[in-house]
Structures are given as structure tokens and as C-alpha cells.
Amino acid sequence: MKSLSLRTLLFYLIRILFSYFKEALCRLGAPFKHSPPPDYSLEFKDYMACKVAAVNEALDAAVPLRAPLRIHEAMRYSLLAGGKRLRPIFCVAACELVGGTQSKAMPIACALEMIHTMSLIQDDLPCMDNDDLRRGKPTTHKVYGEAIAILTSDSLLALAIEHCTEKANGMNPILIVRAIQEIARLAGAKGIVAGQEADIRSEGISNVDLKELEFIHQHKTAALFEASVVLGAIIGGGSSKEVEKLRSFGRTAGLLFQVVDDILDVTKSTQELGKTAGKDLVAGKVTYPKLLGIDKSREYAEELVREALGQLTGFDPDKAAPLVGLINYAANRQS
Helix, strand or coil, rough: CCCHHHHHHHHHHHHHHHHHHHHHHHHHCCCCCCCCCCCCHHHHHHHHHHHHHHHHHHHHCCCCCCCCHHHHHHHHHHHHCCCHHHHHHHHHHHHCCCCCCCHHHHHHHHHHHHHHHHHHHHHHHCCCCCCCHHHHHECCHHHHHHHHHHHHHHHHHHHHHHHHHCCCCCCCHHHHHHHHHHHHHHCCCCCHHHHHHHHHHHHCCCCCCHHHHHHHHHCCCHHHHHHHHHHHHHHHHCHHHHHHHHHHHHHHHHHHHHHHHHHHHHCCHHHHHHHCCCCCCCCCCCCCHHHCHHHHHHHHHHHHHHHHHCCCCCCCCHHHHHHHHHHHHHHCCCC
């Protein structure tokens, strides 16, 4: 009995030490060590939980409640309403891949989530997609009105730039300038604005082809994923070759996310998605399932997974493991 008790005590001691060590790694932003299988290892789930918690904490600190109170309330409502935080996590993972740290990447990662949230607020407006539900909650304009929603989106974009520069103490100014250039390109008429305009223009048009659909999503969804890994690599001190390789990877990852999003839109319920299901179909928008069919869309998603993973060839497999896990997650997500 004494031997059994000692063994049990030792077992619990090892578990406590492991939990402490795992928590310490989480705080340091250390990546997990092995590539996760498609069904997501416990290690990858822990990695995601750590990163999501770190991003949420940083976002909460970045937008305190202050005057003008209603604007900051709306900013916090929109920004802290949940979400997968994939774009900031892609940013951190890319930064760590090229030798950077989570702390270096976090200001840029937060800025990307601010820009993403800005785009969602504008997307949901009555003059755009006219949606009432986002992340399982009423959209910003439904809670605060259209005028406050527009001002909130403007404020988030401005804060994204301010946050990058304000938190850049001790960083190479050249890298910060490059990062700001990427953000400006992403948020303007060369990025998500171009994609949104093309998306609006294509509504109700029956002869939109795959090339036009790719243009829309390369400039909307894919642009944000591309910017996430590019900015992470820039801030992490990656070489030009590494940055451009990750640029291609990010673009592919973004298209994959959109193809899966389109599939989920017609195969899942509003409750499961946390946003209005089937909205694109009702609005007369062209989607991948509408253009290719469900089966062909799934095949295309599988092709994009292979392409994205191939673009990580040449990087340290252990350091690239989080990005591999993120691709698998994006491909197999259910909401």
C-alpha cells in the first residue's frame, strides 16, 4: 500500500509540474513541438488556447473605456465579442517561425484584429451586406446605430496604426515603416476596399466566373491572412525570401478559409455559425458552392491545403508546426 501511495503521489506531482511548465510556455509564447494531425492534437488545442488568451488580453488592454464613452463601448463590444482570432495567431506564428517572439508580434497582431473587426462592422451595415448577427450577437449597428457603427470602424482603423507605432519601442524603425505600408495597402483600395467593391458589384450577376470570384476573395479574406503572416515575418526579422514565401502561403490560407466559409454557409445553421446562414445565396452573391458545387468546392479546399503546406517547405518543421496546425484547423472547422 505504501508503494502504491508513493507511486500515486509521484504521478500527481508530475502532473502538477507538467501543468506549471505548460503554463510557463504559454506565457512565453513558445510553439508546440510536433506537427498536429488533422484531428488536432491536445498539444495544438493547448497552443490555440494560449494564443487566443494572450490576444484577448492584449486587445482588452488596447481599448480601455474612456471618452468618448459610447465610441469606446462600441469598439470594445465589436472587438471583444469573441471570434477565433486566427489572423493574429497566424501573425504570431509567422513571427516565431522566422526567429521572432510573441511579444514582438503582439502589437501588430492586435492591429490586424482591429482592422478585421473594422471590416466586419462595415460588411454588416445595411448599405453593404445588411446583417443583424455576428459572432452570435447583434451586429454593431443594431446595438449602437449606423452612425456610431461607422465612427467605430473608423476609430478601429486609426487605432490599429496608432497601436503599432505606440508599442514599437526599441524596434527597428525601418521594420515599423514596412509594417505600416503593408497595413495601409491591406486596408485601402489595393486590398479589402477593392475586394468589397467587386463583391458589391457582382451581386445579382449570373455570369461571374472563377477568376472574378478569386479576385474578390484575394482582396477581402485572403488579403488579411496574407498581411498577417507577412507582418509577422517582417517584425520577426525574416529575410526577403522568407517574407515572400509566407506571402504566398498567407494568400493560399485566406482562400482556403473563404472556400470553407462558403461551404459552411450552405451546410450549417445560423445557430451553429453564429451569423446568418445562407445570406450570400439570398443576396444573389456568387460563392464557391454556387459556382463549383459542394463536392468540387471541397476538392478545391483540399487542393488549397496541399498548396499551403507545400509553401512551408524549407522552413524548420518544428517552428512551422503551428502554421501547419492552423491550416488543418481552417480546413476542418465547423463554424
